Amino acid sequence: MNQAGISEEEIAAIYPKVAATMADALGCDLEKMNPGARLIDDLGAESIDFLDIVFRLERTFKVKIPRGKIIEEARGDLSEADFEKSGILTEAGLVRLKSFLSEIPADRFKTPLKVSEIPRLFTVETFCKMVLRQQRAAGTAGGPAPA
Amino acid sequence: MSPHFQAFSFVDHIDSGQPGVDITGRYTVPAAVSEFSASLVAEAVGQLAAWSIMSAKSFARRPLAGIAGRIELLAGVRPGQILDLAAEIESLDDVAVVYRGAASADGIPVIRLYHCIGPMMASEQFDDPLALQERFELLSGSGTAVGGFSDLPYFLLEVRRHVHGQSLVADFQVPDEAPFFMDHFPRRPVFPGSLLMNQSLDLAELLAADIPAPALDEKWVATRVEDVKLRTFIPPGESLELEAQLTELEEYALTVVVETRRTGRITGSAQISLSSRRR
Numbered sequence: 001m002n003q004a005g006i007s008e009e010e011i012a013a014i015y016p017k018v019a020a021t022m023a024d025a026l027g028c029d030l031e032k033m034n035p036g037a038r039l040i041d042d043l044g045a046e047s048i049d050f051l052d053i054v055f056r057l058e059r060t061f062k063v064k065i066p067r068g069k070i071i072e073e074a075r076g077d078l079s080e081a082d083f084e085k086s087g088i089l090t091e092a093g094l095v096r097l098k099s100f101l102s103e104i105p106a107d108r109f110k111t112p113l114k115v116s117e118i119p120r121l122f123t124v125e126t127f128c129k130m131v132l133r134q135q136r137a138a139g140t141a142g143g144p145a146p147a
Numbered sequence: 148m149s150p151h152f153q154a155f156s157f158v159d160h161i162d163s164g165q166p167g168v169d170i171t172g173r174y175t176v177p178a179a180v181s182e183f184s185a186s187l188v189a190e191a192v193g194q195l196a197a198w199s200i201m202s203a204k205s206f207a208r209r210p211l212a213g214i215a216g217r218i219e220l221l222a223g224v225r226p227g228q229i230l231d232l233a234a235e236i237e238s239l240d241d242v243a244v245v246y247r248g249a250a251s252a253d254g255i256p257v258i259r260l261y262h263c264i265g266p267m268m269a270s271e272q273f274d275d276p277l278a279l280q281e282r283f284e285l286l287s288g289s290g291t292a293v294g295g296f297s298d299l300p301y302f303l304l305e306v307r308r309h310v311h312g313q314s315l316v317a318d319f320q321v322p323d324e325a326p327f328f329m330d331h332f333p334r335r336p337v338f339p340g341s342l343l344m345n346q347s348l349d350l351a352e353l354l355a356a357d358i359p360a361p362a363l364d365e366k367w368v369a370t371r372v373e374d375v376k377l378r379t380f381i382p383p384g385e386s387l388e389l390e391a392q393l394t395e396l397e398e399y400a401l402t403v404v405v406e407t408r409r410t411g412r413i414t415g416s417a418q419i420s421l422s423s424r425r426r
Contacts, residue, residue, distance in 0.1 A: 051266060
């Protein structure tokens with residue numbers, strides 16, 4: 001169980017559908033996907049791909065994913081000023097982010113870390129967790145919507 | 148005459164609408180142009196949607212071309228025809244917009260766009276926000292004179308590799324200069340996604356011509372484009388490679404996927420369905 005209270009089993013259950021959706025959006029082979037694959041550095045995602053992935057996940061899982069939600073949720077109850085200053089994460093912000101993105105190895109969090117560089121950290125598993133959180137919020141946890 | 152709001156602008160009047168919700172408008176295709184492609188009709192619908200979106204964001208943010216889930220190409224448009232344009236905004240925030248739209252000419256539907264997603268950017272990077280606001284007010288009031296657009300330059304697709312009936316690879320050199328760059332956009336010239344889609348349609352039809360149509364008096368015509376995606380800005384002077392691959396072949400329908408690459412990376416993609424139609 002990680003920081004968000006999401007179990008590995010829950011992630012494993014939705015991973016195949018998330019991976020297939022993301023592979024479609026990125027136009028890459030499903031074989032290239034793995035939970036730890038970084039969207040930008042490993043899968044070649046551009047910023048428009050993030051929008052595409054989010055909209056496709058919304059349709060696949062019938063959840064609403066507000067844009068910028070990951071960073072907003074990572075910040076949690078920290079104020080914006082406590083989370084970042086002039087676009088750079090504060091020490092407290094970095095601790096919060098590492099905890100929130102617990103699926104990402106610690107050595108990938110460079111310091112100082114710009115807020116604009118956070119998406120570079122995101123992996124396929126990050127999006128699995130995002131879908132699970134939104135499903136929980138909507139009370140629809142339990143996998144993709146029926147076709 | 149300044150090319151701004153002329154060389155690549157396809158709305159002459161905004162008829163009605165609520166900012167960020169819906170909008171209707173018109174565009175008269177200049178009688179003097181030799182053709183007005185389906186891609187330009189799609190551009191006109193997108194530009195109309197953009198006016199609604201920009202006005203909802205007080206012209207501080209604007210949408211750019213990103214993704215089109217599905218575009219149905221229903222009929223051609225002749226020079227001199229008046230396009231009736233409409234768009235509905237499905238969702239809008241500071242990051243992205245989702246909209247759908249349609250165009251008809253003389254009461255006949257010519258195009259429908261579904262699930263179009265545009266990233267939202269700061270308008271001032273591309274244009275003068277005040278000029279955009281003034282233009283919106285003009286379009287919403289008296290409208291503008293017809294005829295600002297003239298024919299596009301000829302874009303050569305140089306076929307480099309051809310596997311009959313299977314695939315085509317062509318080089319495409321984006322021009323260094325063209326009037327449309329001064330309108331799209333004045334502060335940051337970008338090759339329009341609609342023109343890239345046009346090149347993709349041309350290449351798909353070229354590949355489809357390898358395959359005999361079901362009847363002698365028929366030919367393959369693009370009727371639907373899906374999963375259109377423009378992943379990066381294409382600046383003037385860029386060298387691109389387009390690759391078309393036949394992915395499905397049925398008696399009366401073909402599917403061709405076209406990918407555009409820049410230095411090996413995919414810049415754009417589209418899945419094009421073609422149907423047999425009388426010549």
